[in-house]
Amino acid sequence: MIRLLKRPVYLSTILIILIFIIDLIIPLGVAVGVLYVCCIALLIRVDTATTLKLALLSTFLTAVIPILTIDSHTTWMAFVNRGISIASIWVLYFIVIKHKKLNDIKKVYTNKLIHKNKEQEQFIYIASHDLQEPLNTVMSFSNVLNDKYYDVLDERGRKCLTYVHQASARMSALVKALLDYGRLGKNREKEEIDCNVMLNDIIMDLDERIQTSHAKITIGELPIINGYKNELRMLFQNLLTNAIKFRREGHPPQITISAQKEDKSWTFYVQDNGIGIAEEHKQKVFTIFQRLHTTSEYEGTGIGLAHCNKIIDLHHGKLWLESELNKGSTFYFNLPI
Structure with missing residues (x-):
């Protein structure tokens, strides 16, 4: 019954x-x-x-x-x-x-x-x-x-x-x-991640690039979040690598990484003083294999930001940027709490 x-x-x-x-x-x-x-x-x-x-x-x-x-x-x-x-x-x-x-x-x-x-x-x-x-x-x-x-x-x-x-x-x-x-995201489970520890590990891995480029990296107080650890590590590493790579001639990279708590999410940003991105190319950079520069100018595969975009999608967040040519870029992304 x-x-x-x-x-x-x-x-x-x-x-x-x-x-x-x-x-x-x-x-x-x-x-x-x-x-x-x-x-x-x-x-x-x-x-x-x-x-x-x-x-x-x-x-x-x-x-x-x-x-x-x-x-x-x-x-x-x-x-x-x-x-x-x-x-x-x-x-x-x-x-x-x-x-x-x-x-x-x-x-x-x-x-x-x-x-x-x-x-x-x-x-x-x-x-x-x-x-x-x-x-x-x-x-x-x-x-x-x-x-x-x-x-x-x-x-x-x-x-x-x-x-x-x-x-x-x-x-x-x-x-x-x-x-x-x-x-990306295959057979993964979310876990607790201390973003400060993760960023310190990434900076150690990129030490040679940082020393060569004379980059100065400032990291604010970052939260402990739940997410896919390997994917988020790739996200931060790609954004940090791009900030170092796309620098202006004669201007050592000045990079700031921080986060702010919103109502139901954490909003992170990675800010640099690099070459910047033109308004008409701001969406193009997130497309797989899209390059704004030749490999002779800047090395790379043109897939790094597509990786970042997919990683944020896996976490049900949003990735966007603000940029001005010859002044620098700021990449923002939010992760639901």
Whole structure:
């Protein structure tokens, strides 16, 4: 019996019958429509045909009461109240039907999105994995040529060999970055993270770059948060690396990292005094493999900020930036508490 009551159709039918019996003994007037409406509302996830049948049953039971109980004291208001009740039943019926149609459309698009995401993940994995093997072969042979035949080659041959090796290395880095992008958030669990400790570890890892660029990094008091540790480490490291890399000539990087607590989130920012980003490129920089500069100007794969954007999406946050050419950039992101 308890199991049956958990099924909306049976529960709704039993309630409708109980309401009818009560209404037959003590006429409920216009209130009966509200009660029947509540019963139909239970069917919001049930098929349309069943909902229609119970709406018709509710209509019949609502209309038949004045006929069964009519006497000398019955007034025209009894029939008006029943009319209002029937109208409310059918208004809710059409709302339920509309909701079901919208829900069905949502399910179709959700399933398509899930399918497309799986296809994308599979493509990224296959492309990255299958491309890596021939690239390793090319790099191995170029290393052999460089080690054993470099002195035999003329200047043009040496230059060509250098180009092959550099191009292979860049392609290998791109493939690895693509594979890392596809793996973000996979089989991960959130954990408690002390952002101050994490930033100190990252700064230690980047010590050589920091010393070479004469960067000055100021870190404010950062919170302890729950998140994906490896992904958030990559986020901070990418933003910090970019702040060091995209510096102006003759201006050592001045980088500030801090956070502020909002109503239901922490808002972090990474501010630098680098080359800045033009207004028309502010959204472009978050797109995978989009570069604003050539590799001869600034090294990199063009996927770092796309990584950052995906990491923030995994945490249901938002990433944005404020920037001015030749003055610097500030990258903001928030993480829900």
